[in-house]
Amino acid sequence: MLDGYAQVMTIPHNVKYADLFVKLQREAREGDHGLWGSGGQHSQDQGQAAHTVPAGAAGKGPGPHGETIKGNINSKGEKIYHVPGGRYYDKANLEAWFFTEEDAQAAGYRRSKV
Structure with a gap:
């Protein structure tokens, strides 16, 4: 199940699964799951900064x-x-x-x- 409650952060040399994590984050964002729900933004009261992908x-x-x-x-x-x-x-x-x-x-x- 894709919940979308993580944001990708890579720290070199620990990048073995980076491509997979970026793919899953993108799917969550495009599907308005978790952090990216509510039209591409998540609530400020969740302690996270809003993350949006500019149109285009x-x-x-x-x-x-x-x-x-x-x-x-x-x-x-x-x-x-x-x-x-x-x-x-x-x-x-x-x-x-x-x-x-x-x-x-x-x-x-x-x-x-x-």
């Missing part, structure tokens, strides 16, 4: 599901996200993909300073 976002970016924002963890352990056109976007060591800056921030990432 799928397939628009280089991420596995069309995401465009890259998240990485630097050598100091800081979670930083990079937007297309940013100075380090092409050089960032990928830890996660995001559709929106809000999604990245909800996952604890901050925007790159350059």
